[in-house]
Amino acid sequence: MTDHVISPGAHAKPVVFTQKELAWLPWLEPLPAAELTDRHMAGLVDASRAKSPYFMLLARDPDILGARTRTDKDIFYNVAAGLPRPERELSAAATSRYNGCIYCASVHARFASHFSKRTQDVQHLLDDGVGVDIGERWNAIVAAAVALSATPITFGTEHVDRLRAAGLDDLSIVDAINSTAFFNWANRLMLSLGEPDAPG
């Protein structure tokens, strides 16, 4: 019987946004490793993801997981021109901060800090939220992420103008749009299928 909700029980739940490494506990049964087929492995894309309860839960529908993972990797890891990697991570972190995904924000804030070396500015975003002042270029990227993440969406020409004034070319702006849009996908899965855990 796999169709039941899992209650994680007592554990250390993070109650603030953090750049520390968190774990993620599923609320539904991930696919058991013994049931992994070639099709599931293809959906996971990287074999190492079979260790992740999040990806093993999503592997129950391997076709959409595989297409989603390939979309994710190109948006964030294809650094041929366009928006520098740290600012794609900033878009992801700001989106996660705004939507309220503590787990997603922890991962992408950490990446934003790692690639930009601006750990304090990233922490300021996590601590004080998306209205923070961390310099005009980053402010413009955060504001665009917020406007595009609101429902109904409020992103408009004024956001594009501000991003251009901050030095982003059109490919960079599309990278920012893709990064934020993708985290509106990721946040909703991470938030609704399990919860973060702060080990140790």
Place this chain on the structure above:
Amino acid sequence: MSVADVIDHLVGLEPGGHLDMIRRARAVARDNTQASYAALFAPDTEADMTKAERHALASFVAGVHRDPSVASFYASSAPGLADTLALEIERATSAGPYGGFPAGPLSVEDTHGPTYKVGDPQRPILGPRLSAAFEHAHMLVFHPRDSSPAWLQSLLDAGWSTTGIVTLSQLVAFLSFQVRVVHGLRVMQGVSA
């Protein structure tokens, strides 16, 4: 509806134009965004979620985002439920994201909004599975940080399997992505002209 690339279609992107070339600079993302659409709406199996359920849920989710072209694209795939969908989209439309944070320092940022329930007259038309899916989808779209295991229990109680919940969650979350890419590209197209 069968189109070569749904996002190009919804944006009205001109082949070979400035924005088309930009999209093609991220060709793997472009192709796999379309492959994601295909995986959700032309699935190999309907065992855990039928195509009719996928189209009805997509039409609801697109509708509550209030993007007319995306909404009409998905509405055209669920014509049998048009009146019920229109009613429920109207009832469900809200503004997000709102919701609560884990009790603690972030509680000062808690914001409250409606929890949507399908209207009683529409519930028998939609049936228990779609009714539960619409209620869950509204939470995912507008107040995802209110998620809890109880929301998933409601889906299980309505007859959804674990795999079906994964698929319906992917579908709602994918649409949250797609509608934003379409919106963003459309704004870019407006300023590039």
